[in-house]
Amino acid sequence: MWQHLLDLLSPSVCPGCEARREAGQALLCSRCRDGIRPCWEQAGVLTAVAYEATGARLIRRFKFDARGDALSVLVEALAQRLEQLEFDAVVPIPRHPDRIRSHGSDPAFQLARRLSRRIGRPIWEPLCRIGPGRPQTGLSQPERRKNVDLGFQLSTSESLRAPGDLLLVDDVTTTGATLASAKQLLLDFTGARSVVCAALAATPGGRTAVAAPLAAAAERSSEGRLPLPSRPIAAL
Numbered sequence: 001m002w003q004h005l006l007d008l009l010s011p012s013v014c015p016g017c018e019a020r021r022e023a024g025q026a027l028l029c030s031r032c033r034d035g036i037r038p039c040w041e042q043a044g045v046l047t048a049v050a051y052e053a054t055g056a057r058l059i060r061r062f063k064f065d066a067r068g069d070a071l072s073v074l075v076e077a078l079a080q081r082l083e084q085l086e087f088d089a090v091v092p093i094p095r096h097p098d099r100i101r102s103h104g105s106d107p108a109f110q111l112a113r114r115l116s117r118r119i120g121r122p123i124w125e126p127l128c129r130i131g132p133g134r135p136q137t138g139l140s141q142p143e144r145r146k147n148v149d150l151g152f153q154l155s156t157s158e159s160l161r162a163p164g165d166l167l168l169v170d171d172v173t174t175t176g177a178t179l180a181s182a183k184q185l186l187l188d189f190t191g192a193r194s195v196v197c198a199a200l201a202a203t204p205g206g207r208t209a210v211a212a213p214l215a216a217a218a219e220r221s222s223e224g225r226l227p228l229p230s231r232p233i234a235a236l
């Protein structure tokens with residue numbers, strides 16, 4: 001039923017390459033599915049895809065073209081990545097209102113809302129941004145770290161008692177510094193039991209862990225370190 005509704009609501013083209021698709025077919029064409037490079041973890045952040053090839057195109061179409069079908073593919077990939085974990089709430093990395101006005105949308109909140117529906121857990125928004133923060137695009141890694149030093153503060157309009165185990169999400173991660181800074185604030189001041197950081201995609205520049213083919217990921221999973229999705233992302 002959901003696929004049928006998506007067919008009605010989303011463009012009848014592949015969100016990766018704009019190739020025409022027929023109703024009932026998977027959102028991504030086979031060529032784009034083959035072009036997804038999984039990335040399971042980077043700098044302590046659980047991720048779904050590498051910001052390369054099809055993954056990068058999907059992220060750009062979601063963030064800059066407001067393509068809900070691209071977001072659907074990415075959220076499904078991330079949800080599969082997280083499905084062996086339990087959370088009580090989804091916390092989006094906040095953008096400063098100036099950034100939201102200039103960009104015209106709030107990608108991290110859109111991601112959190114879609115993921116919240118997918119995993120059946122509520123959104124909780126205890127954080128707000130202290131400074132405007134420049135966009136990370138085009139900055140070097142030292143510049144990115146300095147940029148996130150502007151940091152976060154706790155919201156004054158939200159209850160600050162954490163509901164338990166939190167899933168903290170952002171759209172794209174490179175160094176993991178933004179998510180790490182927000183995670184520490186949540187752990188220090190909200191009584192959160194645990195905070196897992198996740199992002200749709202990881203940019204290659206900050207890679208400290210793995211852009212793993214499925215076989216290599218399965219090997220690590222068998223060592224008990226990383227849970228695997230129940231089905232490969234290529235099945236999307």
Ligand SMILES: [Zn+2]
Pocket residue numbers: 014015016017018019028029030031032033
């Ligand atoms: Zn395609």
